[in-house]
Amino acid sequence: MEKTGIYVHIPFCVRKCAYCDFASFANREEDMPRYVEALCREIRTRAEKTGKIPVDTVFFGGGTPSLLPPALFEKIAETLRECFCLDADAEFTVESNPGTLTEELARTMKKCGVNRLSMGMQCAQRHLLKSLGRIHGMEDVVSAAAIAREAGIERLNLDLMLGLPGQTKEDMAETLEQALQLHPDHISCYALIVEDGTPLKERLEKGEITLPGDELDREMYEMCRETLEKHGFHQYEISNFALDECECRHNVNCWRYHPYLGFGSAAHSFYGGERRANPSDMDAYLAGEAPETERISEEDAMFEYVMLGLRLTRGISLRAFEERFHSSFDSVYGERLQEAFKDGRLVREGDHIRLSVHGMDVMNSVLVALL
Numbered sequence: 001m002e003k004t005g006i007y008v009h010i011p012f013c014v015r016k017c018a019y020c021d022f023a024s025f026a027n028r029e030e031d032m033p034r035y036v037e038a039l040c041r042e043i044r045t046r047a048e049k050t051g052k053i054p055v056d057t058v059f060f061g062g063g064t065p066s067l068l069p070p071a072l073f074e075k076i077a078e079t080l081r082e083c084f085c086l087d088a089d090a091e092f093t094v095e096s097n098p099g100t101l102t103e104e105l106a107r108t109m110k111k112c113g114v115n116r117l118s119m120g121m122q123c124a125q126r127h128l129l130k131s132l133g134r135i136h137g138m139e140d141v142v143s144a145a146a147i148a149r150e151a152g153i154e155r156l157n158l159d160l161m162l163g164l165p166g167q168t169k170e171d172m173a174e175t176l177e178q179a180l181q182l183h184p185d186h187i188s189c190y191a192l193i194v195e196d197g198t199p200l201k202e203r204l205e206k207g208e209i210t211l212p213g214d215e216l217d218r219e220m221y222e223m224c225r226e227t228l229e230k231h232g233f234h235q236y237e238i239s240n241f242a243l244d245e246c247e248c249r250h251n252v253n254c255w256r257y258h259p260y261l262g263f264g265s266a267a268h269s270f271y272g273g274e275r276r277a278n279p280s281d282m283d284a285y286l287a288g289e290a291p292e293t294e295r296i297s298e299e300d301a302m303f304e305y306v307m308l309g310l311r312l313t314r315g316i317s318l319r320a321f322e323e324r325f326h327s328s329f330d331s332v333y334g335e336r337l338q339e340a341f342k343d344g345r346l347v348r349e350g351d352h353i354r355l356s357v358h359g360m361d362v363m364n365s366v367l368v369a370l371l
């Protein structure tokens with residue numbers, strides 16, 4: 001039986017980064033106790049319906065979960081353990097913003113079963129971090145990694161960004177080198193997305209800053225891929241690289257269409273054939289506004305299953321598709337995907353179909369064919 005993952009959203013940040021349109025809020029620390037109260041209530045209410053189901057991954061994201069005072073962190077973790085049956089070897093990840101992780105919180109996290117820290121390093125250059133509005137410098141990344149290791153949190157992911165205003169290939173090379181010196185077992189490389197309504201977009205529109213452009217972005221992405229592969233990391237998803245056995249199980253399970261429960265403002269759930277989205281506004285969440293829910297039709301479920309599975313470099317298993325939907329993949333999608341197989345965007349290998357390297361670059365064209 002597929003086990004369930006749990007996502008917990010912590011929407012607090014020290015200050016808003018220039019590119020961020022996530023559901024996160026600065027200067028709201030005084031609301032933390034009230035928020036954690038509401039979060040624990042939501043966890044209990046949901047568990048009354050689901051029962052004490054088995055859970056194999058927990059992921060605290062945000063926002064900045066490492067801003068939580070240790071006592072509040074512990075309260076959430078204890079509530080989860082009371083309400084659900086966490087595997088003894090559950091993967092338990094907490095996102096952290098460098099410069100916010102204290103020794104006390106790291107020790108509390110370890111005590112609560114956290115075994116993986118995911119840190120938003122982004123890049124190694126102070127001037128680039130500053131232009132992103134990040135609060136940290138590289139020295140904070142180094143000290144947070146040391147604090148986590150000292151506390152006994154074994155696994156480390158570093159998030160890196162490419163395509164930043166003013167970023168050069170030399171900057172990217174230096175970022176990769178400094179990241180690797182911290183011995184992470186997982187690295188994510190994300191391209192900057194310029195979102196409407198952010199200060200970054202405004203500065204771009206005013207011509208105050210410029211982006212590296214598609215060609216340079218692609219070269220930096222290739223550099224990430226080659227450098228990381230040289231250091232023993234394998235790419236298992238468009239943006240994710242891991243040492244052997246160190247893939248992020250929580251995210252892999254989401255891409256494999258396993259169920260997950262999300263708690264907190266802006267958290268999404270996929271459980272029992274239903275999607276549920278909590279209000280993204282923290283005040284609406286605190287006021288008890290109901291989540292939006294949607295039943296997923298069989299047709300949508302098939303599309304989502306393939307769309308998510310194709311993000312993984314190993315792709316999707318045709319047998320697993322058939323077992324789940326009681327229809328063969330070819331009878332549903334064979335005709336629609338003929339072109340993509342013919343021009344090499346999709347590859348069939350034994351029981352699996354996957355995107356080729358070129359197919360990953362033009363994934364949207366494959367998804368359009370699925371519709």
Ligand code: SF4
Pocket residue numbers: 012013014015016017020021022024062063064097
């Ligand atoms: S730390 Fe993350 S969530 Fe918070 S403002 Fe910056 S990018 Fe957004």
